[in-house]
Amino acid sequence: MIAFLRFFIPLLIVQTIAYVVFSLRARARERDRLEAKWREEGQPGNLEAFVEAGLEGYEKSLRHKLLLAIYVVPWVALVAIVQWVNR
Numbered sequence: 538m539i540a541f542l543r544f545f546i547p548l549l550i551v552q553t554i555a556y557v558v559f560s561l562r563a564r565a566r567e568r569d570r571l572e573a574k575w576r577e578e579g580q581p582g583n584l585e586a587f588v589e590a591g592l593e594g595y596e597k598s599l600r601h602k603l604l605l606a607i608y609v610v611p612w613v614a615l616v617a618i619v620q621w622v623n624r
Contacts, residue, residue, distance in 0.1 A: 548611065556607045563604065567595045 571591040575584055595601055 552608050552611065556604060559607065560601075560604055563601065564592065564595070567592060 568588055571588045572584065574580075574591075575587050580587055
């Protein structure tokens, strides 16, 4: 059990750091894309309101939810490897 925790806790920390970094990076890229779209199309109104509305849509999108794969994929791979080795 101790060996499992010695592996589990560092992996969870690394996954959380990776999730935060990739999430912030993806949000910044989406913000840049929305600002470029606003300037390109010459949208009337407030830039910040346009960007915030677009980011709300991004938070609900599949692209944003796929970042959760950072948590799921390594554990699925780990379980598959353990099952395969223990046969």
